[in-house]
Amino acid sequence: MPKRPPPVTPEGFLATQDLRERGWTTRLIREFLGEHDAERPNGLKMGRRRLPPVKLYREERVSDAEREEAFLVAQGRAMEARERAERAGRTRRANRERALSALVEEWVPSVQALPVRRGAVRLARAPYARDVVREVARVGASAGRLSAPEERFVRRALAFRLDAALASAYAWFPVPKQPDGDRVTVRARDDGWED
Numbered sequence: 001m002p003k004r005p006p007p008v009t010p011e012g013f014l015a016t017q018d019l020r021e022r023g024w025t026t027r028l029i030r031e032f033l034g035e036h037d038a039e040r041p042n043g044l045k046m047g048r049r050r051l052p053p054v055k056l057y058r059e060e061r062v063s064d065a066e067r068e069e070a071f072l073v074a075q076g077r078a079m080e081a082r083e084r085a086e087r088a089g090r091t092r093r094a095n096r097e098r099a100l101s102a103l104v105e106e107w108v109p110s111v112q113a114l115p116v117r118r119g120a121v122r123l124a125r126a127p128y129a130r131d132v133v134r135e136v137a138r139v140g141a142s143a144g145r146l147s148a149p150e151e152r153f154v155r156r157a158l159a160f161r162l163d164a165a166l167a168s169a170y171a172w173f174p175v176p177k178q179p180d181g182d183r184v185t186v187r188a189r190d191d192g193w194e195d
Contacts, residue, residue, distance in 0.1 A: 007043040013056040015040075022066070025078045032065040032074070033057055096143075100150060103139045104157040109165035118172045125162065132158050 009015045014022075019029060036055035044051045065071050109128060116123045132155065139154050140146045146154060163176040 007041045007054070009040060009054070009056060010038070012059050013038060014059050014062050015054045015056055017054075019057065019062065022062075023075055023079065025082075028071070028074055028078060029057075032068070032071050033061065037061070096150070097153070100139060100143055100146075100154055101157065103142050104135075104154060104161065107135050107138075107158060107161060109162045111162075111165045111169045113169045116170070121173065124166050124170060124173060128162055128166075132162060 009018070016029070037058045038056040039053040040056060042051040042054050109131065111128065114124070114127065135158050136146075136151065136154055139158075140151070143150075160176050163173070167173040167175040
């Protein structure tokens with residue numbers, strides 16, 4: 001069965017997505033355009049379920065609305081609100097990352113140089129795998145539930161600290177580099193296996 005071509009928006013109409021690209025929000029559409037003028041099939045599916053039809057608005061009606069001063073003022077407010085929300089989100093994420101980094105920095109891996117052949121990086125890390133899992137759980141308990149990206153961030157940061165400690169215990173262990181290329185300054189605590 002040949003694949004059908006995707007539905008195309010008819011000439012003289014704009015789809016909701018076209019309006020969003022022009023700076024319209026759901027509220028602006030509802031307030032300044034009201035009911036849509038036509039519909040077309042969506043063409044997309046979610047599993048076996050077809051998505052609802054795409055709402056279409058006459059282009060001339062959209063252009064008339066975009067020339068109204070009330071629309072321009074409302075659109076300006078909407079853009080400012082979106083920018084404020086994005087800034088607040090970036091600030092929240094940066095604060096969360098700083099808090100997680102501070103919790104990770106509390107961990108000073110306690111490592112010992114074991115009889116491991118030179119270059120056996122995985123074998124050198126193996127005895128401390130449970131410590132990393134335990135530290136991820138500690139950070140999660142202190143910071144609240146971790147999202148999947150946050151958990152990956154914490155695991156990488158803890159692995160970085162472990163590798164730095166192992167590099168100070170084994171002369172041959174590769175010294176990890178910070179993402180910007182700087183060498184790490186974490187020291188290993190050599191007071192035994194457990195804290």
